[in-house]
Amino acid sequence: MHLFKYHGRELFAEDIAVTELTEKYGTPLYIYSYNTLLRHFQAYTDAFKDYPHIICFALKANPNIAILRLFAKNGGGADIVSGGELYKALKAGIPPKKIVYAGVGKTKEEIRFALRSKILMFNVESEDELREINRIAGVMRLKAPIALRINPDIDPETHPYIATGLKRHKFGIPIEDGLEYYRVASRLKNIKVIGIHKHIGSQITKVSPFVDALRRILFLMDKLSTEGLNIQYLDIGGGLGISYRDEEPPVPEDLARNLIPLLKGRRLALIVEPGRSIVGNAGILVTKTLYLKKGEEKEFVIVDAGMNDLIRPSLYGAYHQLLPVVRKKRNTTLCDVVGPVCESSDFLAKERELKRVKQGEYLAVMGAGAYGFSMSSNYNSRPRAAEVMVRGREHFLIRERETYRDLIRSERIQGFLK
Numbered sequence: 347m348h349l350f351k352y353h354g355r356e357l358f359a360e361d362i363a364v365t366e367l368t369e370k371y372g373t374p375l376y377i378y379s380y381n382t383l384l385r386h387f388q389a390y391t392d393a394f395k396d397y398p399h400i401i402c403f404a405l406k407a408n409p410n411i412a413i414l415r416l417f418a419k420n421g422g423g424a425d426i427v428s429g430g431e432l433y434k435a436l437k438a439g440i441p442p443k444k445i446v447y448a449g450v451g452k453t454k455e456e457i458r459f460a461l462r463s464k465i466l467m468f469n470v471e472s473e474d475e476l477r478e479i480n481r482i483a484g485v486m487r488l489k490a491p492i493a494l495r496i497n498p499d500i501d502p503e504t505h506p507y508i509a510t511g512l513k514r515h516k517f518g519i520p521i522e523d524g525l526e527y528y529r530v531a532s533r534l535k536n537i538k539v540i541g542i543h544k545h546i547g548s549q550i551t552k553v554s555p556f557v558d559a560l561r562r563i564l565f566l567m568d569k570l571s572t573e574g575l576n577i578q579y580l581d582i583g584g585g586l587g588i589s590y591r592d593e594e595p596p597v598p599e600d601l602a603r604n605l606i607p608l609l610k611g612r613r614l615a616l617i618v619e620p621g622r623s624i625v626g627n628a629g630i631l632v633t634k635t636l637y638l639k640k641g642e643e644k645e646f647v648i649v650d651a652g653m654n655d656l657i658r659p660s661l662y663g664a665y666h667q668l669l670p671v672v673r674k675k676r677n678t679t680l681c682d683v684v685g686p687v688c689e690s691s692d693f694l695a696k697e698r699e700l701k702r703v704k705q706g707e708y709l710a711v712m713g714a715g716a717y718g719f720s721m722s723s724n725y726n727s728r729p730r731a732a733e734v735m736v737r738g739r740e741h742f743l744i745r746e747r748e749t750y751r752d753l754i755r756s757e758r759i760q761g762f763l764k
């Protein structure tokens with residue numbers, strides 16, 4: 347459920363017409379609904395309220411600091427995958443004891459930073475990494491709290507680029523080797539084993555992969571406890587899907603109802619790491635039609651948002667619904683909606699039946715709140731879009747549109763070139 351709806355002919359973001367926002371802030375423009383974000387976050391806290399838990403928002407889905415602050419104020423933690431994300435999470439006021447750190451390539455500097463910050467735990471993805479964390483913690487004279495990220499070899503039945511829990515993936519430790527790794531970890535002097543972690547992929551639209559993966563993890567945990575290794579934190583990752591088109595993904599409540607009974611009789615704190623399912627449908631990208639061009643086979647609608655603003659269609663062939671910001675009575679036509687970037691893969695929609703749009707009219711790219719702005723770039727030297735948060739009739743600029751100056755801010759022409 348989100349709060350981008352038509353009132354008459356006009357698309358609204360909560361109680362404000364999107365046209366009003368494009369007039370004030372220009373395009374391409376990311377618009378987020380405060381009340382949708384809050385509602386989606388609370389759906390998780392409500393679903394898991396009867397079990398000790400922390401909702402650690404996966405920053406990579408949308409790391410805007412205002413959005414992080416919103417979750418922090420409502421008791422949220424963070425799932426991070428880099429030093430930069432740690433920095434942002436702390437700046438947003440997320441308590442370090444609610445931060446978990448995954449990723450296969452943590453650098454020394456990042457490990458030191460996380461140890462210094464006293465995060466809840468590292469989700470460790472290899473033996474080399476485990477030993478490196480142990481060594482650095484030794485130098486710093488402290489014990490590093492860790493979980494091992496276990497790869498349960500479960501097919502999440504999603505796009506291959508966003509599946510992470512199969513044997514062929516680079517993530518985590520093969521479940522067959524789990525016991526051995528935990529033995530190694532428990533013998534390291536500057537490591538404190540406190541948790542177990544899994545994350546099997548993203549945009550998962552069924553409950554069963556979560557259930558199957560958890561069963562496998564619990565089986566391993568039982569083996570660990572017979573060796574006296576008691577796990578306090580069970581981190582089940584994120585990955586719940588959203589409806590981009592006609593998917594009917596489970597909601598947090600479904601997840602909780604199916605998973606919590608499996609934990610009966612275990613004294614654990616649960617960690618959940620949702621990203622997409624909180625922010626995905628809480629954001630849209632608004633773009634203006636620049637030109638129309640009739641090709642031999644179809645029409646091209648050329649808009650001012652490109653793959654540098656939203657790469658999901660180019661990267662995954664992802665589907666995003668496109669809606670006119672002002673509805674008109676028009677015929678439909680088959681078209682490609684493309685951006686200005688000089689790549690044939692620069693499109694927002696391919697072979698899409700759309701109501702005809704005219705030059706200067708606006709389109710809303712729905713479901714753009716997750717992996718939208720966060721994956722944007724300056725490719726083709728395009729300044730990145732502005733981000734706005736709407737709450738009721740109020741609107742707040744939460745990231746300024748980049749300027750041309752921003753494009754060269756950190757570049758230098760050295761003396762020998764002068």
Ligand SMILES: *Cc1c(COP(=O)(O)O)cnc(C)c1O
Pocket residue numbers: 404406407425427448449545547548549583584585586619620621622623716
């Ligand atoms: C990306 C990621 C998430 C969030 O995934 P969503 O599909 O956006 O919910 C959670 N945990 C880890 C370790 C991740 O890499």
